[in-house]
Amino acid sequence: MFTVSPIFLNISDPHAAVRHHLRRIVRGGVKGTGVGLSGFHGEGFGTALSDEPSGKLSLNLGILDLTSEKVRFVIDIRYQVTYKRDDVFLPINKIAQSEGLSIQVLTHQGAHHVPKDSALVQALLKAYADVTGLESFAFAIGGGT
DSSP: OOEEOEEEEEEEEOOHHHHHHHHHHHHTOBTTTTBSSOSSSSGGGTOOOEETTTEEOEEEEEEEEEOSSOEEEEEEEEOOTTSOHHHHHHHHHHHHHHTTOEEEEEEEOOOEEOOTTSHHHHHHHHHHHHHHOSOOOOOOOOOOO
8 A cells, every 4th residue: 555645834933922832832732731742643733543544644843943033843744545634734723723823734745545455556566575585565655755
């Protein structure tokens, strides 16, 4: 199975108070809510989604830029083929708004899935096994390449 569904978010605001909130979110979450950038599967944003074809959502803070003029962080999210963009984006946006942050989606690429029983995947698995002599198996990845 091959799964691709990245969302890149750019979150920024020039105010010092937002820098304080952002540091708090990144370091330990919003007190009493469990909200923050904890975990690699969206736990801190309430988006810890999973499904059979794709496995767990992956989320990483790829860029964090804190200066005296601005706060900006870019999150890379790879979500499952059985979910839609808004299943991931809306909970994150709600949390951002509650902290006075604004979100801009930089890019979004819809999910792509090829079932493991498809002729293409079966041919690739057979070729791998024939060439390497090893058992082959299909699995989901969250890459955009």
